[in-house]
Amino acid sequence: MFRVEDYRKYNAYFSLLQKLIAMENEYFQNQKKLFFEYLIKHTVTCSMASKALNIPQKNLTRYKRQLENAGKLKACFKSICRVTNHRAEYLTTNPEIINTLRS
Numbered sequence: 001m002f003r004v005e006d007y008r009k010y011n012a013y014f015s016l017l018q019k020l021i022a023m024e025n026e027y028f029q030n031q032k033k034l035f036f037e038y039l040i041k042h043t044v045t046c047s048m049a050s051k052a053l054n055i056p057q058k059n060l061t062r063y064k065r066q067l068e069n070a071g072k073l074k075a076c077f078k079s080i081c082r083v084t085n086h087r088a089e090y091l092t093t094n095p096e097i098i099n100t101l102r103s
Helices: 004-041 046-053 057-069 095-102
Strands: 074-080 087-092
Touching: 004 046, 004 057, 004 087, 046 057, 046 087, 074 095
Parallel strands: none
Antiparallel strands: 074 087
């Protein structure tokens, strides 16, 4: 049986957990927004964006997939990445460039 004190502790922990989850979601949404806005002005690879924005590449790869599925990101061309020295896709979210790639 729960005592009133236990119930209050439970509510406090649950409330704190909800706040932490909301903060984490906001953190990732801010990273995705920053990545999107960066790609409007710069055509770069995920590794180059990761280095410039100080966001883990794993996160950027996830955001890349989400933005591609939403039709907001396109790969312009493939070339040697300046960070990894491997062949990689150069990305953009610039609507003008995306429209020229579609036609």
